[in-house]
Amino acid sequence: MSELSATHFLLLSAALFIIGMVGVLTRRNVLVIFMCIELMLNAVNVSLIGFAWELHQLTGQVFALFVIAIAAAEAVVGLGIVMALTRRADTVDIDELRQLRE
Amino acid sequence: MERLPILSLITYSPLVGAVVLFLWGNASTRAVRWIALIASGVSFALSVAMLLAFDPSQAGMQFTETFEWLPELGIAYRLGVDGISAPLVGLTTLLTLIAVIASWDPIRHRVREYYITLLLLATGMLGVFVSLDLFLFYVFWEIVLIPMALIIGVWGSANRVYAAVKFFLYTLAGSLLMLVGIVALYQEYFQQTGIRTLDVLELAQGNYSPTFQFWTFLAFFLAFAIKVPMWPFHTWLPDAHVEAPTAGSVILAGVLLKMGGYGFLRFNLPLFPEATQRWAPAIVVLSVIAILYGALMALVQRDFKKLVAYSSVSHMGFVTLGIFALNQQGLSGAMVVMLSHGFVTSALFLLVGVLYERAHTRELAAFGGLARNMPIFAAFFGFFALASLGLPGLSGFVGEFLALLGGFQSYRWAGVLGTAVVILAAWYMLRVYQRVALVRAPGEPPDPDDPELRMAITEGVPPVAGGGDADQHTPDPRTFPDVTWREALTLAPLALLTLWVGVYPLPVLDVIELSLRAILAAVTGERM
Amino acid sequence: MSLQVLIFSLLACVSILGALGVVIARNPVHSAIGLVLSFLNVAAIYLIARAEFLAVVQVIVYAGAVIVLVVFVTMLVHPDDLPEFHGRRPLRVATGLVLGVALLLEVAAAILTRSLYGAPGPWTDQTIAAVGGNTRALGQTLYSDYMLAIQLTALLLLAATIGAIVLARPEAVSERVAAARRTLTISLAHPRGLDQPELPPALPLPPDGQVKPAGGGRPIVLARSASEFTEQPAWGEWRTP
Amino acid sequence: MPLRLVAPEWSLLVPPLIVLGTIVLLLAIDAVSERAARQTALPLALVGQLLALASLATIDWGEGTTTFGVSYRADWFALVVSLIALVAGILSVLVSAGYTESGLEPGVGLAEYLALLLFSVLGTMVVGAAGDFIVLLLGLEMSAVAVYALTAFARRRLTSVEGALKYFLLGAFASAILIYGMAWVYGLTGSIVLSDIAHTLRTVVTPGQPLDPALLLALLLLAVGLGFKIAAVPFHMWTPDAYQGAPTPVSAYMSVVPKVAGFAAVARVLVQGLQPLSEQWAGLLGILALITMVYGNVVAIAQRDLKRMLGYSAIGHTGYMLAGLAAFTTGLAGDRSVGSVLFYLFAYAFMNIGAFGVIAWLQERGLGTTLDDVAGLAGRAPLAALTMAIFMLSLMGMPPLLGFYAKYYVILALIEAGQLWLAVAIVVMSAVSAFFYLRVVTQMYFQEPGGTWRPVRTPLLGLGLAVMAVATLALGLVSGPILELAQRWPAALT
């Protein structure tokens, strides 16, 4: 572990990913959950960059680029939905959205 | 020689009728009935022609039709009849025709839909009996379920939904496992021979391992046992019968139950000879239980239809007993019982229907003394009651005796116990006959010359009311008119057939003999 | 431990702290700040891995555009009345943590025991430098091997945009309704079932005082004349002939 | 390395390009005149998809040609997926007809609706033809993002937005997991091209031996991400909510096309890319299949809302299809696994969109979506009831309806693969499913009608329902060619 290796990237990535996941699991604010998902995607990118660096490839970087694009697209739609939601119900608490159940 | 595809014609002429009815949305009720009559009549006429042209000296399939359908999966459109299926085809078309006539007056709402359903049902049933491809068979087998459930559920009586759903789910559950069995069989045969086929006759040539046979037999058995129905899979039957309209009961008892027996003969025995022999004792036990149990149940029923339904359980026990006795007498007997049960029990249901039309109840307690104001009804009822209790000279006896003889030869105790049912059968059948047709209507005083009246006068013993304690609201049976000519028209052919098969069953026995012998040879491994 | 590792570790720690901040902070704006922090550190880490272009994109697109968007929306939706002030879900937090730790262990096990099967590519620092740097190399790769992906990304973003527009645009009455409203009386199918409790109090009533449609399969019912309308109850099922 | 701008093989791209063209046209017309868009959008979407469908015939799929490098594969599998997606798309447009005609969302444009729908179809087609992870992912996301928006389309209704939000949040969550899995695969194999991945893995994996944990992790992360897309238990929970919340035509659509995309992705990723790990994933899919079909079918029994019930039923059907994939054995010709799933999806498109279509048809007439609303339908609208009955029975797997054939092929595949237990599970669950499908039929036929009834004319929707009903009724009989087409997948995925 003395030299920087992809393992470092991967561990960082795992940590970020799981923090994001825990956030998704525990938070109630839609927007925060949303941010946590962005965090997870970002974590994936860290992995990709780490792998790409290790493999001497650009593919990973390219992939990461597209992941960012995907994240952006999701952000757009997601925020649109949040807007629609706040217009209907004056809340961003997902725990209040329980009309559809069982 | 390019032959007429007569089996397809028989099978699909009801379907054509159904399609015509479906497309002709504003047909008058009268037209609807006539179209149904014509469609089923054509089917019947064709099947009679087919039976006349049938060559009983051949054991194999006749009037076969084949064309490729899904060749990659070995599925083809294969039709054909042999001595087992040909009489059942005839029975089916006849009972369909009778059902159409029997529904003429009683069905008053959604008439068009009713006849569409009935005709679809007919096509399904015929398809079951004529198809020689397992896939095709399964398709028809399941098709039958839907219209039957609809007939029970839409045109049935009070508790019809429960009965329809129960019927549907129960039989579906059974047949689904058969589907797995079918596919497994197909795969096994493919692995053995490299041929992909679902041709029953070809599959019967396969040589399957005992374990495989054991399980696959069971998968098929369950489907058929529920349909027959064998004890303890019978509880859907009384419910279904009680709730079904008359024609539904006729078809149900007359044809649907036969599909189970037919399935045993066509599939279980030839396909899995070793498993058949392994399972036979257990099935014989169930059959004997069914025979006695059904009779005991019939003994204590208060509902006329339930009684006949339970008697069906008993009678179908003869079928399975005969089949799994695995000898010629048993098999022939089983076939004859199937036909006979088709005539007799159908007729009994028709008779119940006659009463229901008049009284709107099936409680036995509501009836009594009908022989006076309904002599023709009483005569028919008596006739079929006797046929049902296995009176020699009527069709029931021939089959039952042969089946019991077969059972006796293979399993002595089974024959003894099974035969004991003749006592119970006489008991419950005569009991219900007395309750309905004889003595007096509920609450009716004894006749002047009746000793009972004298006892009432001289010794102060009050006369027992005729039919027992009846509901106050049911109409007085004394006011019931006798059977109409249309009702008689449905009963008379069945009576004639019952008599014919009872007195001179030889033509029937000859038709079925060779085919059964072939099956038997397949099971016992003997050469023909 | 080399300097590289040290820097990496430092950045990683800050990044993780930022991430933790996202998850822990009660105020979503604070969360957003934590997120930006994390992203910026990650961008720095990208630089270590010689992914300069990515680092820039990370800063511009992620930390810039996306987060700004998020914060914008956060501000838009009443940031002072946030649900998490009203209650906690300790059980949920505990489960989340347990699951997180478990997954972390699993992933760590995989990371530490992994082996490499793929063949390394040609893009060493030298080769990258030879073509003129990371951005150029990336650009060339992108436009030769990932042409389709780029086109698709465009489409994806287009689709997302359309979706967002549709969802977020103000609830203007349609031309048809507006026209109807000018000349006709509007009646509505009576809402029922799930829809009924949903009529949000915040929903502004249309200017002419009629009930607004609540959706849920209940079409607006137009009546051509007042007489036609008044004959019917509110849920009288009328449609223009 | 110089920049290589290679012109793609445009002829291979004709079908997706036609769809794209249609989208552009729709948006353009809408931009010019909303009014014109309302009148022309439906026919345009239909014609566009039909043209795309027809253009499928212009391509020689047998070659398995790739374009854009190896990113886009025009092989048999891509053909079948495109076919199903387009058919489902056409049917969904037909189902949408009544809904938008009725003016449920008078303020929202029909053109955008259809454009999003077509985007999703396009995404699904791309997934089917994807040659590498990036294209696959982009296709999936395109398909998903459009559907997120569509789900919330009835945004005046909170349930619609709620369903969309749940779908979106969980979808994004699952996407992250999926991408993480892809990253892992990339990191371990050094490639994102599916065929290369398979090639690399084949050299390092010995059958019957335990795997490198990292490889397993990658596999499982992929499985989870894809499992979400196809609504496999326990990743299914968005399904009932989203189905119930979404506008009915969208429910119809989302019950099929995203699922097609999901299964296409599963096939591309697992069957093609991770084929050397088939031992592991086939077992995994088998277990998931079992849990999924049991859960979906059992819980559907407890539902009274038809859309929700169909949501659970969709989970059950996912289970059947997963079972089909679990029947994967060799990937050589004669392996029916993927083919049976493709056929199932094809059949499923007709019957499930049809079922939702009938619900939409009922909503047009002022009824709700619960079981009580269909009570006595047979008396009121016999044809609609018959149509619904056909769909229900087909979903149940009654012969000779299309659903039966689908189920039959899956069972066949399973038994050929020796997975008897899954075959038995399927039939047992079919019996259980009869409970709730039959209840609909029972309600329609055996009960007296209630509720209000507004007679309206919805010719296009009626036409669509008729088409689907007839197809459900009769397509099975002539399913040979479709099945044959579906069975050519080994040439594409191996």
Added chain:
Amino acid sequence: MERTVDWLVVIPLAPLLAAVINFLFGKWWIRHRAHWLAVPAVGLSFLTSIVAAWAVLGSDELLRQPLYTWIRAGEFHVPVELVADELTAVMLLVVTGVSFLVHVYSIGYMHHDPGYYRFFAWLPLFVFSMVMLVLASNFLVLFVFWEAVGLCSYLLIGFWFRRRSAAEAAKKAFVVNRIGDFGFALGIMLLFTSLGTLDYHAVFEAVPQLSSGTVTAIALLLFTGAIGKSAQLPLFVWLPDAMEGPTPVSALIHAATMVTAGIFMVARAHPIFLASPIALWVVAAIGALTAFVAATIATTQFDIKRVVAYSTVSQLGYMALALGVGAWIPAIFHLFTHAFFKALLFLGSGAVMHAMHDELDMRRMGGLKRWMPLTYWTFVIGAAANAGIVPLAGFWSKDEILVGAWVGGAPLLALVGLVAAFFTALYMFRAVFLTFHGQPRFDPHELHPHDPPATMAVPLVILAIGAALTGFLGVPPEAGWIHHALEPVFEGATHHEVTLGLTLGMAAASTLVALAGLWTAHAAYVRGTISPAAVAERLGPLYRLAANGWYFDFVYQRYVVRPLDAAATWLWRTVDVGIIDGAVNGSARIVALTAQLWRRLQTGLVANYALAIALGTVLLVGAYLAFGSTLFR
């Protein structure tokens, strides 16, 4: 030697046609002209029977007429074929002859009945069935008509179907007969299973091949049938109830047709019985017991027809006794003579009923001799014949039976027979005295008893002549006409040497016993020196035993019928509805409950949904890493 003829079929066909035509067209067209067809038909049948008997008896050849093959299933082959040998010929004469007289009698007796046509449909049908029964050439056809006879008895006993008692009696007759038929059917199956054929000739040839166990089983099973049909202990309970039918029917059942079938069958199957000493012993014992039990019961009855009915049971017991001891010819001889006097007694009591407006209770009769001399005298002849008074018919046949029993190795049974003979005379003359002697115990001003019209009287007279004279067909004992006639049939049967002394001794003994019975009856009911009431009092339980038919009905009702009903009800309510159907519905309910339980998992909370995904991921990854990876290896 056998001769194939084509006219034998006339014997059954004529009554069958009459029956069918009357049944189908009776109600609307024929109505009260029903006897126009039925009587000549049976007459024709009778005449043909005479021709057949003429051809058969003494000529050592049998007539055969194959009709058609009935059943063919594998090796099971049943032709319908008419065969007339000596035994059949005698039976034919009895059956058609007595039936003819009953038909004639019925014209008058049933004249006013609304079901006249029906009566004249069932009556010839009965004749047809019985004739076919005796003409059968194999066991299955025999069985068929055996059951058909049961059917006819059902139809005729329940003729007045509006009476509950009649309907019940008819049902009882059929069901009880069915119990016997159950055994009979099993016997036939066992026969076929053991021998592969049911043809009489082939079976009898093959009997020696059978093991003794099998043959005993077959014989006993066959005899079970006879127990039912010929009203032996313990299945005789249906016969007394069968009185509910019109009186001519009783005559027909008791004399000519139904009950003799069992005796005939055993005689027909005598090679089988001969092969099994145990079976023979059982037959004899049951016969003797039946004779005794029924006689005691008859002594205590007040219903005139019941007395006669029990007397039938008793006489059938004698016949069975005869069969059991190997006295085959005496059995048939007794059957023959019994047919006459029993028909006579029934028709006579019918005449009494007719005169007394359907009164049956002898306690309300008395002194009828005055108004009905013809009936009286014919009845007395019948009674005396039944009681075995020299030289009437019953004496000769019964005497031969007792002799047969004595020499056949069952002297004890012969003694039982003798005791029964005492009771026979007692109850017969009790009936005569109570009915015809003494003072009328009814109001002669209200009722005007009179002799019956000619159609009824003529048969009475003819039967009386028969009852008086037919005994001489068996004179001298062991060498009479009937013995010679039947000799060829029972060729194989063992012959016991009978000494003249024994014959005379037994004759004397039975005469004495009969006279003692007669004297007792006279003492009790005419002279009044014995008080029946006092005797009944003194005998107490014994009397009640006899008066209640030895409690057979009671036991059956209490320990068979009702428990069976209760068991069936229990099976229905508990097993069928409760357990079997409960399991079906229960499994459905379990699934539904599971559904309700599982749907709760779907909480509507996104957090929980995400949790499910994460949990699934963690668990799957954990499981696969633990068990499928190299991690722990």
